[in-house]
Amino acid sequence: MRKTWWKIIGVALVFYTLIAGMLMDAPRLAILNETIRAMHFHVPMWFGMVIMLTASAVFSIRYLRTGNQKFDTYAIELVNTSILFGILGLTTGMIWANYTWGAPWSGDPKQNASAIGMLIYFAYILLRNSITDPQQKAKIGAVYNIFAYATLIPLLFILPRLTDSLHPGNGGNPGFNAYELDGRLRMVFYPAVIGWTLLGVWLTELRIRLSFIKSKIDEED
Amino acid sequence: MMSLGLSAQKTEIVEEDYANDRIEMADSMRADGKIYVLVAIIVTLFVGFTLYAIMTERKVKKLEKSLKERE
Numbered sequence: 001m002r003k004t005w006w007k008i009i010g011v012a013l014v015f016y017t018l019i020a021g022m023l024m025d026a027p028r029l030a031i032l033n034e035t036i037r038a039m040h041f042h043v044p045m046w047f048g049m050v051i052m053l054t055a056s057a058v059f060s061i062r063y064l065r066t067g068n069q070k071f072d073t074y075a076i077e078l079v080n081t082s083i084l085f086g087i088l089g090l091t092t093g094m095i096w097a098n099y100t101w102g103a104p105w106s107g108d109p110k111q112n113a114s115a116i117g118m119l120i121y122f123a124y125i126l127l128r129n130s131i132t133d134p135q136q137k138a139k140i141g142a143v144y145n146i147f148a149y150a151t152l153i154p155l156l157f158i159l160p161r162l163t164d165s166l167h168p169g170n171g172g173n174p175g176f177n178a179y180e181l182d183g184r185l186r187m188v189f190y191p192a193v194i195g196w197t198l199l200g201v202w203l204t205e206l207r208i209r210l211s212f213i214k215s216k217i218d219e220e221d
Numbered sequence: 222m223m224s225l226g227l228s229a230q231k232t233e234i235v236e237e238d239y240a241n242d243r244i245e246m247a248d249s250m251r252a253d254g255k256i257y258v259l260v261a262i263i264v265t266l267f268v269g270f271t272l273y274a275i276m277t278e279r280k281v282k283k284l285e286k287s288l289k290e291r292e
Contacts, residue, residue, distance in 0.1 A: 002282075011271050018267055022260045026246070027238035034247050182234040202274065209281050216288050 010198025017041075017192040024188060031100055038096045040188050044196040045089035046114070050156070051197050052082045052204065053121075057149035060142035070212075072138035075145055076128065077207040079121055081200050086118045101166055108166040113155040120148045 021040040029036060056078035063071035093111065094104035105111060124144055131137040160167060181189060250256050 007278075015264070015267060018263050019260055022256060022263065025239055027234045028241050028244035028246050029234075029238060030244055033245055184239075185234070206274075206277060206281055209285065213281070213284050213288060220291075 006198055007202045010195050010202060013191045013195025014199060015195075017188050017195060020188045021192070025184065027182070027185070035096060035100055036185075038092065039185070040192045042089060042092040042096055043189070044192045045085045045092065046156075047193045048197040048200045049082045049085040049089060050152075052078045052085070052200055053149055053152065056082065057146055060145040063138060063142045069134070069138065072142060073208055073211050074204075075142065077204045077211065079124060079145065080207060081204040083118065083121055083125070084203075085196075085200055086114065086121070090114060090118065097166075106166055108160075109163055110156070110160040110165055110167040113159050117152045117155050120151060124148055 017040050021037050026034065026036050056075045059071045059075040059078065062068070063075060090111075093114075097106060097108075097111075098104040101108075124141065127144055128137050128141045131140060247256065250259075
């Protein structure tokens with residue numbers, strides 16, 4: 001995991017999407033105008049978050065099965081970075097919404113669901129911080145993390161589809177239709193998702209290494 | 222057409238969407254090259270953050286090495 005190649009790919013991909021996202025032709029759509037380009041930045045935050053939270057839940061399961069502390073470290077640091085991505089996703093979404101939906105918060109089901117999801121993971125951090133014994137912290141944390149993930153998925157992917165939503169791809173509504181991504185948008189969007197996710201993993205890896213260093217130093221004292 | 226809409230609720234993005242005149246876009250910004258100013262700013266920000274990340278990575282590597290040597 002100390003390897004550099006995937007970090008370079010992540011940086012290169014995001015660089016590409018920063019430039020291409022601004023310079024490539026974008027479909028001229030009503031209401032959105034140029035902000036359609038925000039899709040290449042706002043949406044990868046959420047994709048990246050979900051990918052990392054999936055990995056986090058898997059590591060929590062592995063921790064419970066093996067008792068190996070390092071899995072718990074992986075799990076918590078993935079959650080930390082995911083929370084960063086989630087907050088950035090929410091704020092960029094609010095900026096985008098302010099100029100396209102008319103207000104930063106519209107009570108849209110996906111907005112509400114992602115806010116609730118973030119609160120659930122904030123509670124995970126609080127829970128861990130409230131326990132001092134490291135083994136207890138890890139065990140209880142792992143169980144909560146798995147439940148948190150199991151709640152997040154229906155919140156983000158199922159609930160918004162059951163009702164009217166402003167977000168594209170969920171529900172139907174008169175003012176703002178869902179747009180099928182076309183080939184040209186995909187050329188920037190998919191690399192953006194991969195690039196930002198790789199950057200998120202890099203951030204997480206740095207935090208994990210720092211955590212290991214800290215525990216080594218604590219041991220020696 | 223460029224894409225297939227599988228669900229009744231999705232609208233296709235069509236070739237015409239790239240070429241129509243009715244929707245305002247930042248065409249003048251592109252015409253006088255100002256869009257490149259925007260790109261330059263964004264790229265600069267990102268280069269800055271990348272360099273910072275690389276510096277941090279090096280610091281962590283050094284710490285790990287010195288811990289290993291202590292053992």
